[in-house]
Amino acid sequence: MPSNTLIQKYNVPGPRYTSYPTVPYWDEKNFSSEKWIKTLQQSFIESNRREGISLYIHLPFCESLCTFCACNKRITKQHNVELIYIDSLLKEWQLYLNILSEKPIIKELHLGGGTPSFFSPENLTYLLKNIFSKAAIHPNKEFSFEGHPNNTTREHLQSLYNLGFKRVSFGVQDYDSKVQQAIHRIQPLKNVKKVTELAREIGYESISHDLVFGLPFQDLNKVIHTISMTELMQPDRIAFYSYAHVPWIKGVGQRGFKDEDLPSGEVKRELYERGKELLEKMGYFEIGMDHFSLKSDSLYQSMLNRKIHRNFMGYTSSSTQVMIGLGVSSISDNWYAFAQNLKTIEEYYQKVNNHELPVFRGHILSEEDLFIRRHILNLMCLLETQWENEIIEKNYPEIIERLRVFEADNLIKLSDNSLIIKENGRSFIRNICMAFDLRMMKNAPQTKLFSMTV
Structure with a gap:
């Protein structure tokens, strides 16, 4: 637990x-x-x-x-x-x-x-x-x-x-x-x-x-x-x-x-x-x-x-x-x-x-939406995702920065081109997906929109 x-x-x-x-x-x-x-x-x-x-x-x-x-x-x-x-x-x-x-x-x-x-x-x-x-x-x-x-x-x-x-x-x-x-x-x-x-x-x-x-x-x-x-x-x-x-x-x-x-x-x-x-x-x-x-x-x-x-x-x-x-x-x-x-x-x-x-x-959906959608779908279904040519690190450094927090808590395994959710990270899968959520990053909710993740 x-x-x-x-x-x-x-x-x-x-x-x-x-x-x-x-x-x-x-x-x-x-x-x-x-x-x-x-x-x-x-x-x-x-x-x-x-x-x-x-x-x-x-x-x-x-x-x-x-x-x-x-x-x-x-x-x-x-x-x-x-x-x-x-x-x-x-x-x-x-x-x-x-x-x-x-x-x-x-x-x-x-x-x-x-x-x-x-x-x-x-x-x-x-x-x-x-x-x-x-x-x-x-x-x-x-x-x-x-x-x-x-x-x-x-x-x-x-x-x-x-x-x-x-x-x-x-x-x-x-x-x-x-x-x-x-x-x-x-x-x-x-x-x-x-x-x-x-x-x-x-x-x-x-x-x-x-x-x-x-x-x-x-x-x-x-x-x-x-x-x-x-x-x-x-x-x-x-x-x-x-x-x-x-x-x-x-x-x-x-x-x-x-x-x-x-x-x-x-x-x-x-x-x-x-x-x-x-x-x-x-x-x-x-x-x-x-x-x-x-x-x-x-x-x-x-x-x-x-x-x-x-x-x-x-x-x-x-x-x-x-x-x-x-x-x-x-x-x-x-x-x-x-x-x-x-x-x-x-x-x-x-x-x-x-x-x-x-x-x-x-x-x-924009091209960016489609790109992020695929990664979130991979995480929700397969508990892992991959990307090529360091595209996330180059184009979306804010995503990597947010993922480092989960890495520090030993919830994910992060490499240059992939992310794997560890067993003890499954409880926080919604939070990990939120690291990719560029639309939420750009416009943090000011009112209650969602239920609690835990």
Whole structure:
């Protein structure tokens, strides 16, 4: 476990680097839908036949509010919203099909939320069959969805499996009743066990459980208990996330408890290190940041083959140059540019019904952005990166200067043309990536933007 001195030194606000530049540093003034479309068309021509595309579909509805959640969601028990939203998704998909020069080949598809299993199996089938009818499917496809243990049914699992879904992740968070009450996510172990066993019985090849450390009222015993319960089910992957406390961004949803109810930075790091130790004893291997998998899972294999990728969906076992996000607040990425959809459902409906892409902001990457993006992506996925001709030392001496601090703390191995994160440096991967973040260097945030790194 890192020393308290290092934890105190590096426990500062910082991005999770699902992109570079990070969203607060997007140059929105120089972005337009026209520029987004132009870069998308270029990237699609370069990559579709070679590797296909990824689709992320945001399904925002939830029946109740979880107070730990930082996702864009709409709380309702009225299920008549489903088809209206699905029809808007299909309209947006058609807008993209009109832009693209040929039939897209879908390699990756992820249903996120919100709560995708809020939607009925019949309506999800209707959505996906309509999307697939105007695309080709890659032979090495990877389709996944997020399921809520309380409302994911056999019918959900079977319907999506029949459509090619072989991976599912279930949000567990913590099994302690006091913690569950604080975050307003009440779900007994039996519900998680039931859906895990159902998914395995149906034939899902990769089942993931999402656990969170740093939640209100969590202590070491509670985390140990949650992991011991998880061991009973042996999910193929485990995401062991740090709780991102950002109430200044998400408002009332994350104010269901007091700041003093949260573990301190030192305690939070202890929860992670002890959890990591237990997971490794159970046969799981740490992948990048926050993720663990069994050797048999494709995420572990992609790490060995150096094919692992990270984007707005998190870590994936394969990569595509183009990722199109459908739905309210979704973010798209074509490598050369990012684009985000409108954040309210009403505005989203208005745009797509007017036959316009519902994009409201984005960023066109400069050559410097692309250079830095590659290094941050290497560090987040492979824990190392390399450069040629001493280009960083010559052109960006400030990066080397910032990296020397980590070198002095024995967290990285730094040479003239490479950087390797040491085992004891994994806890500070976000901080190390921040050394490359030229946009943050040039414009240090004056207000709260990010969660704490530890």
